[in-house]
Amino acid sequence: MSKHLKALFYPENITIIGASTNPEKIGHIVLNNLLQIGFQGKIYPVNPKAKEILGQKVFSSIQELPNNLDLAVITVPRTLAVSSLAELGAKGLKAAIVISAGFKEIGGKGYHLEQELIAIANQYNIALLGPNCLGLINTHANLNATFAAGLPQRGSIGFFSQSGALCVAILDWALGENIGFSKFISLGNKAVLDEADMIEYLGEDEETKVILGYIENVCAGEKFIQAAQKVTRKKPILLIKSGRTAAGARAASSHTGAIAGSDQAYSTAFKKAGIIRILDVESLFNLALAFSSQPLPQGPNLTIITNSGGPGIMAADICESSRLNMTRLAPKTIENLQKILPGYAALYNPIDIIGDADAKRYLDTLEVIKDDPNTHSILVLLTPTSAIVPHLEDLALGIANFSKTIDKPLFCVFMGRKHVRPAQKILLDHKVPCYFFPEPAIHALESMFEHAEWRNKPVSRPEILDRDLSRAKEVILQAQAKQQREIVEFQALEILEAYNLPHPSTELARSSEEAVEIAKDMGFPVVLKIASPNISHKTDVRGVLVNLNSPEEVKQAFLEITSRAQRLRPEAHITGCLVQKMAPKGCKEVIVGFKRDDQFGPLLMFGLGGIYVEVLKDISFRLAPLTREDAQNMIREIKSYLLLKGFRGEPAINFQALEEIILKMSQLSLDLPQIYEAEFNPILVNHKQALVADVRLTLD
């Protein structure tokens, strides 16, 4: 494919199907845009009626076209678009942009026509963008194959969007703010080329430093994660994923027919792939500006230089609420500051050089901070006082020059608008991000810090764990043969044993006498649980009694549980009761589970049992396969982690044993695709061990 992507982004010739003499038609606008940008290759407008459009010779049919066609832009109505693509394919076309609409997005016949498009593209191996899209811009190849109304500057941001409207809005924003792009891509219905292809391509593209995107869904979860994982190790990907909420998802499905996966799965997938998830368009730009112009910080420490107290405090507040720290300046730095600053300046971070500061005082302070060993990034904060306003442009130039002498990120916040705007422009022209308020600057720096962390993190690979896979598969086959929807009790125990998962010893008692004998052998106290293939929610029939301390209690419990179950669920076959060794005192209950996401596969979850998961939603998530580090982080991420670490003098739980269970759940989720949902609940953990006390596996 990548060879044909070259034909898409760097074509030597472009065919326009539906080139028109009517300046209002898309086929005309595309041609005009190509001419305006000064495309250097050949252009073949196709139109059966016209002879010449905008000075270009027109071909009356596809048959007349020369061979070696690189890229075709198709703007004709949908049925004609399909047949044209087939003709072009037969002539060896390499890439196509189908702007025409009326396909999957409107359903019905449109859906089937899109299937035809896909089949033709596959048959002839055509890199197809769209349909139902705005087109594509490559500023570095003088290529504007869109019908958009403006052209962005050259730059280093690669952008793709599933929404054509968002392309339009972002283009307008970029034009207003002088933001430059390397590639600008409208994905449309993503019939063939999708976000993963773009990520892969832009990842390799030397003109692109930062990848920005807007998506409503992902076409192929695994392909997407793999492509992104590779790219984010060398350049940042910032994505907006819409349809976060129920209302948004409803709106999305009435929109392009995109089936949105669970939003949690998306967040987890982004995290796994090192993608920075953005929630609003404004942040998308603020971050793009930062990432495309400054080096990544090598640590969390931010040093703030300000000419005013109030804004300094606000900035310190924001810094503290982020993952950044306020730098503790080295004593030597403070000494040097003392030498150059007036006595009334505040020498500690934020360094307040006071309202009468001029450009020189700012620049002198920067020179001192440059050598501070504790500083990882610098923020120059300014309010337009009468002392600095006449020198704002000198200061901007000074800062711009200074920034070239350091390898740490440097950001400016020039608060205000009217007087600071020209200085801001100078800074932006010199690739120093300058914002009007502290928040966006510090949030952008925080994202850069997190991205640097991600890039510095060694790649760890998931291990494949020992297990008796054929034994596990056998259990599944048997259950499927019996058309079970769930795997419980002894079948589930089989699975636990196949994965060598520790569990309390458990035996089936068919009578109260048997239960007493088993309990005596195990040792008291014990737990009794109803055993029935038809009852999966044991607590619904109050089918679990714990802490049974004597033969009498066990006997009575057996009779109580079985008779109640029979009364409440007369249709159920009652096998008897499971007798289980009672967990030692002081055990915590935790839950490990997964649910298979349609798009991204098994989504694993971890949390403390009972209300922590159900009421407080204190849960951590990861997508399989898990590394050991993932398992460790899942445990650490929940708020109630402190309880596991040892609260009020209790010993910490055996984390390794718990990690092992999480990793095995991940392994199981990959081994047994027939299982749709799984839960180990509860897992009983203390400082010694972790035991899986109950299991539910739901089949697909």
Place this chain on the structure above:
Amino acid sequence: MSKHLKALFYPENITIIGASTNPEKIGHIVLNNLLQIGFQGKIYPVNPKAKEILGQKVFSSIQELPNNLDLAVITVPRTLAVSSLAELGAKGLKAAIVISAGFKEIGGKGYHLEQELIAIANQYNIALLGPNCLGLINTHANLNATFAAGLPQRGSIGFFSQSGALCVAILDWALGENIGFSKFISLGNKAVLDEADMIEYLGEDEETKVILGYIENVCAGEKFIQAAQKVTRKKPILLIKSGRTAAGARAASSHTGAIAGSDQAYSTAFKKAGIIRILDVESLFNLALAFSSQPLPQGPNLTIITNSGGPGIMAADICESSRLNMTRLAPKTIENLQKILPGYAALYNPIDIIGDADAKRYLDTLEVIKDDPNTHSILVLLTPTSAIVPHLEDLALGIANFSKTIDKPLFCVFMGRKHVRPAQKILLDHKVPCYFFPEPAIHALESMFEHAEWRNKPVSRPEILDRDLSRAKEVILQAQAKQQREIVEFQALEILEAYNLPHPSTELARSSEEAVEIAKDMGFPVVLKIASPNISHKTDVRGVLVNLNSPEEVKQAFLEITSRAQRLRPEAHITGCLVQKMAPKGCKEVIVGFKRDDQFGPLLMFGLGGIYVEVLKDISFRLAPLTREDAQNMIREIKSYLLLKGFRGEPAINFQALEEIILKMSQLSLDLPQIYEAEFNPILVNHKQALVADVRLTLD
């Protein structure tokens, strides 16, 4: 005071102490600013050396000035400023703006000079703004008594700021964005006039519709809350309070010497007063724009009209994540939409009128939505498609006219920059807020909805609860006489009884035999707790044993507890053990407490016992005095509320009994100012009752 505030904001004459011939001096700039704005009253520049400045006759001394002085602006060095104020006071000056710096903010002698200023202002009843401030602007009285570099337009926003730098930055922003102000006030050190005075004044000011402010601390908590509570019932107050975090607070204290109260107390106070707390300057403007131009929504339902799917989804996402709802349109509305919109439009909210929509389609849709009974507010969302771009200005005018025909808030989001900017300007000129992205619009609407809720909420007054106040005071007096730092055990029981607070029956046993006898009388099971005036943290010596079921267990427990305490705390006097009736099974443990905030008085807290408070920080706060509604909301606000409501089939707790305890804690906090911190922990609650099982009261 308010009479003299009139002299501050609407002076008939202004004296400038330190008027200067040097255009760089503040005394010159102030005079020039007054002349530039066309101040209509008399101006008396004072300078011993000059004869005339900027065409104004100069007075060589204060003695020479005429009588009936309204306002003096003092710009001379601090010592002279103090003596000048005294002279002016003696001549009957009503109001003063002290711009001069070098007072409290630098400490030392400055602190004492500020005390002198205050004494003089009090002696002569002068409304004094500053010192260390930028001055004051009243656009509706042609008054610019600042040394600022620009003048904002007339408008309806009243602004005050504790940070002069923020005044400068905000002024610059307002100049760049054409934002109008009614009053613009730099508070400086707040020696006399503070934020509460400004809130009170701006609350009554007819030119001010919205009050904006930036503060780092509040001077007098109660005065502040009372002033704001009155004003927020008729106009919104939006405040930034800096120094939220530890780093911010450190920076604040090195700044103006403001002693920042706990940030939690501030948030709680703002809530109590109906103040909208803003976290960043940009939001301050976005909200000010919304509040000052549109009516409040009468409900949460937002209807979105869009010409593009993607942005519609994004807006729906943001709406769903807020306290607003997406309107469910009435069937009649949908019917009417069907009549005017093309077949491919999406008629459900967000109403997608598709990318080929022109101005007429937008306006026709608005006319239909106007009559929808379920809609409380309207958002017009637009991407600059080629169909709409040529008609953007017509559309803007059409929307502006339409907005005058409805009494619901109408907001626009015109996504982009270059092409949409002129249309945005038209809308803003017609008082229709227009943003570039959906987020700020929806967040502003959400704030307006919450403010409307606040204004519609009936005012409820705290009740005064029955209690035996003299009995409670007696306990405190006795404890103080003994120089106790804490009130525990029987003294605490006395307090509980004085407030008629239910508690488990508790008796003191001096020997194990006595303990057994008491337990027998009470009935098993019981709890034993160490009784010692010297041991306040009973668990530190493992001084509590629960669930004692028999005489033997009680006896053993007594010996164990007392001997262990003696061993671990050999210096302590051990009185014996408290025997307490064991709480019924299934009780939940909750905590009610308060801590006295220096600024705002008793800050009450409520939460579930154990890890909920300590690890998960799941706590709700209110400032005393509490209304019954406050107590109810405190219980409802915590996340673990679901546990109290009945989780997994348990009955709900007795909420009324718990409310009663919270209200009595509030009463106690007001009755007994000697108590610095108090905690009922645990309170045992079930569906029947709520019992205070343990109490700790810390004296000041």
